[in-house]
Amino acid sequence: xxxxxxxxxxxxxxxxxxxxxxxxxxxxxxxxxxxxxxxxxxxxxxxxxxxxxxxxxxxxxxxxxxxxxxxxxxxxxxxxxxxxxxxxxxxxxxxxxxxxxxxxxxxxxxxxxxxxxxxxxxxxxxxxxxxxxxxxxxxxxxxxxxxxxxxxxxxxxxxxxxxxxxxxxxxxxxxxxxxxxxxxxxxxxxxxxxxxxxxxxxxxxxxxxxxxxxxxxxxxxxxxxxxxxxxxxxxxxxxxxxxxxxxxxxxxxxxxxxxxxxxxxxxxxxxxxxxxxxxxxxxxxxxxxxxxxxxxxxxxxxxxxxxxxxxxxxxxxxxxxxxxxxxxxxxxxxxxxxxxxxxxxxxxxxx
Amino acid sequence: xxxxxxxxxxxxxxxxxxxxxxxxxxxxxxxxxxxxxxxxxxxxxxxxxxxxxxxxxxxxxxxxxxxxxxxxxxxxxxxxxxxxxxxxxxxxxxxxxxxxxxxxxxxxxxxxxxxxxxxxxxxxxxxxxxxxxxxxxxxxxxxxxxxxxxxxxxxxxxxxxxxxxxxxxxxxxxxxxxxxxxxxxxxxxxxxxxxxxxxxxxxxxxxxxxxxxxxxxxxxxxxxxxxxxxxxxxxxxxxxxxxxxxxxxxxxxxxxxxxxxxxxxx
Numbered sequence: 109x110x111x112x113x114x115x116x117x118x119x120x121x122x123x124x125x126x127x128x129x130x131x132x133x134x135x136x137x138x139x140x141x142x143x144x145x146x147x148x149x150x151x152x153x154x155x156x157x158x159x160x161x162x163x164x165x166x167x168x169x170x171x172x173x174x175x176x177x178x179x180x181x182x183x184x185x186x187x188x189x190x191x192x193x194x195x196x197x198x199x200x201x202x203x204x205x206x207x208x209x210x211x212x213x214x215x216x217x218x219x220x221x222x223x224x225x226x227x228x229x230x231x232x233x234x235x236x237x238x239x240x241x242x243x244x245x246x247x248x249x250x251x252x253x254x255x256x257x258x259x260x261x262x263x264x265x266x267x268x269x270x271x272x273x274x275x276x277x278x279x280x281x282x283x284x285x286x287x288x289x290x291x292x293x294x295x296x297x298x299x300x301x302x303x304x305x306x307x308x309x310x311x312x313x314x315x316x317x318x319x320x321x322x323x324x325x326x327x328x329x330x331x332x333x334x335x336x337x338x339x340x341x342x343x344x345x346x347x348x349x350x351x352x353x354x355x356x357x358x359x360x361x362x363x364x365x366x367x368x369x370x371x372x373x374x375x376x377x378x379x380x381x382x383x384x385x386x387x388x389x390x391x392x393x394x395x396x397x398x399x400x401x402x403x404x405x406x407x408x409x410x411x412x413x414x415x416x417x418x419x420x421x422x423x424x425x426x427x428x429x430x431x432x433x434x435x436x437x438x439x440x441x442x443x444x445x446x447x448x449x450x451x452x453x454x455x456x457x458x459x
Numbered sequence: 460x461x462x463x464x465x466x467x468x469x470x471x472x473x474x475x476x477x478x479x480x481x482x483x484x485x486x487x488x489x490x491x492x493x494x495x496x497x498x499x500x501x502x503x504x505x506x507x508x509x510x511x512x513x514x515x516x517x518x519x520x521x522x523x524x525x526x527x528x529x530x531x532x533x534x535x536x537x538x539x540x541x542x543x544x545x546x547x548x549x550x551x552x553x554x555x556x557x558x559x560x561x562x563x564x565x566x567x568x569x570x571x572x573x574x575x576x577x578x579x580x581x582x583x584x585x586x587x588x589x590x591x592x593x594x595x596x597x598x599x600x601x602x603x604x605x606x607x608x609x610x611x612x613x614x615x616x617x618x619x620x621x622x623x624x625x626x627x628x629x630x631x632x633x634x635x636x637x638x639x640x641x642x643x644x645x646x647x648x649x650x651x652x653x654x655x656x657x658x659x660x661x662x663x664x665x666x667x668x669x670x671x672x673x674x675x676x677x678x679x680x681x682x683x684x685x686x687x688x689x690x691x692x693x694x695x696x697x698x699x700x701x702x703x704x705x706x707x708x709x710x711x712x713x714x715x716x717x718x719x720x721x722x723x724x725x
Contacts, residue, residue, distance in 0.1 A: 259553060260571030260612070273554055320612040324569070327611060328553060331546035334516045353649035357610040360642060397515075398522040400492050401708045 120144075120339040120364070122293060124395055125330055127358065129346035129367035130300070136368050136387060136412070137343045139227070141297055144341045146171040146225055148239070148295035155241035156275055156296040156338075158268055160305035164243030167299070168236055173229035227414065240279075244271050246306065262321035264307040269328050272296060281336040294338040301325070302344050302358075314350035322354065326361040365393040368412070386414050460500040460527060463715045467686060467704065468665075472504035477597060478630045482663040483640040484656065487671030488682045490640060492713055494603045495520070497638045499527040502534050506635070507595035509586040511565075511579070513545035513607040526711045539595060541586040545607070568613055576613060576621035584628050587635065598635035600625055605659075606642045606652055615651045619658055626662075664689050669706075679723035680705045684715070 120126045130137035148155050149171065157164035249267050259266040275281070280288030302310050302322050310316045333340055346367065349355050359365050370387035371377045389410035465471060483493045491514075498520065501508050512520060521531040534540035543565055552564040565582035567573060587598035608618050622639065629635040643656045660666060666687040672680060683705045690697035704715045 260569065269553075273550075320610065323610040324612060327546070327607070328549055331550045334546055335550070351648075353647070353651070356644065356647060356649050356652075357606075360606065361610060396489055396491065398519050399710070400495060400523055400526065400713070401710060 120341065121395065121397065122337055122339050123334050124363040124397065125326070125333055125340045125342065126364045126366070127362040128341065128343045129365065129390075129392075130343050131368040131370035131372075131387060132347055133370065133372060134300070134343070134345065135372070136370055136414070138299075139414070140368070141299060141341060141343055142167070142171050143225060144295065145297050146174065146231060148293075149231065149235060150174050151293075152239060153293045153295045154239060154279065154281075156244070156272060156294055157241065157299075158244035158246075158271075158297070159299040160246035160264065160303065160307075161300055163245045163248075164241075168241065168243075169230065169233075171231040171236065172225035172227050173231045174235075175224040175226055242271075242275050244268055261324050262306065262308050262318060265321055265325040268298070269325065269332070272329070273332055276332060276336045276338065281338055283337075292337070294336065296333075296338055296340040298340065298342045300345055301342050302349060310351065310354055311345055311348035312350070316351065316354075319351065319354055323357045323361055326358060330361065330363070359392055362393060363395040363397070366391055385412065387412055460496050460503060461713045461715075464496055464713065465500070467702070467715060470500070472500055475501065475504040475506055475596060475599075476636055477634045479636045479664045480626060480630055480662065481636065481638045481665045481667065482659050483638060484643055484660075484666060484668040485640070485670070486643055486645060486668070488669055490642075490667075490669040491515075491603065492708055493667055493669060494601065494638075494640050495523050495527060496713070497599075498531075498601055499524055499529040501599045501601070501636070502529050502531075502539065505539075505596040506599045507539055507541075507587060507593065507597070508534070508599045508601060509541045509543070509583055511543045511545070511583065511600070511602045514603050516546055517542060517544045538593075543582065566611075568617070569611055571612075574614065575617045576608070580621055580624045580628075583625055587629060587633060589633070598629055598633050600629050600635070600637045600639075602637075602639040604640040604642060605655065609649075609651050609655065615654045618655050622659065662692075664692060679707060679721045681708050682706055683718070 128137050128140060145155055145157065145168070155168075157167055159167065244267075246264050246267070249271070276294065277284060279294070281292075281294045300306075302308055304311055308316070308318075308321060310319070310322055329340065332338070342362075344358065346355055346358075349358075367390035368387060369390065371382060371385065372387075376382045389412050391410065460472070470476070481497070483490055483497075485491075485493075498508065498510060502524075510520075517531070524531050531540060531542065535542060545566065548564060548566050549569060552566055552569055563578045563581075565579045567578040568576055583600055587600065589598075605618060605622075608621075609615065613621075622637075625637060629637055639659065641652070641656050641659065643653065647653055666685070666689065668685040668687065670683050670685070672682060683703060686702045686704070688700040691699050703718060705718050705721060706713050706715045707721065
């Protein structure tokens, strides 16, 4: 499934950081955040959920239920086959695109990575509790232990880093303890980093009191990710960050950056050209790890839409003000959040 | 190293330069392929290299270097390569044991105990100081990438001071070379970064500037590179020599060609 940078290569590689710039009301970014965690549970990964806004217990109660019914997958496959005939006709208008390969649509029933979720149903508590999970809710955390060195960083961020490091070390995700042969992955999700609730004023002032806390946090976090079997997703209310220089630096310190722009409240909401979509996906950065080349797809123009059972990201070619929806990547955004590479020996894939 | 880039620069590992300050710059794209080029070039040339690798882990550079025919682990073992892994060093500083008084961490400025990059400079100086029995062909300092220091809280003046001290020590005193990567964006609002980049441009002997194409992504041409030879630094009335090429990055090599002459087009 190589329909788009966001979906290609299986998503968030172990040891890396995916940063999502939240859409204006945080609706879709929160949805992707929950998808990432839900996929972790279905894959049996450990979870670490951090928030200053919502108690992680509540976030976990709201995860979407997975569709483990194979027949749904087959349904989609049939739908895609029927639609492709329609596409053949419509391709007569856009002759240039006729030679582009059609994207494979149907998931195979034995896919180990990538699942479908029903947004209207909640994941069962039994399934949620089937994995080990750790939470960090800023307002409940104890103050810094006195013996910790001065970190010269926002104390909320410092506490979060210490908590992550402690879990990685104690649970053996960094391979430091030969007794604990950890082959599992730790999925870390951090919600709305940079918001005022974290004690950072980067979202309300263009000359914040400490303009380096957020970037230092990301640097240290990436260090922790690189030396452990973990993958991390962070949502950031980028549209609130006044100081664009900070946002540029935040981008350069991440491995992959995707911005979500929802059409809610914008003129595009009623624009007939965009009637099938809920928003746009802007891919700002893709990872170039362990390689000279990066996996660059042939388009960076993506639109998304949310249906009850699917959050779909599609390529969006705009030709002379006419919108063509071509090559639907019905592989859904689960591909965004699954581990890359093979099943065996996850440690080999540490960047 | 990329053979075609050596040709364009008139460089060869048989006779590496001396006293040269090279600035690598990228705009709208990732210029790290140039870092990989110079790392493998100077190791092949038999120079002693101090690599201040702030952005990625050792294994990332190592895997790419392996594709270019160079083993970083072996170079470290034989004392030819001193590798400062910024990500690891930062973790050691923040999570590690209390540091020994005689061995401050090179990234000591992170903890706020000092505002300058003296510890980092000392690290470089000590790493490249000639030792008894050394047969290396001249020291090289490589930095990837300098813009990270600003993100970590170093002031632009501290960064420029660090580079200045390194120049004096490595280029002038030891007749070695320095290669530094910085990012820059047009319309960037990061004034501190632009200040550092502009200042470095003025003092560089050679600038390699990789830019993403203005027209967007293209499968066969990944970007364009400007090679600027700062002849004006050496001679009062000299004019800088600017050459522009396009490039395509492959798994183990980067090919360069004149604009509009990509093999996909011809």
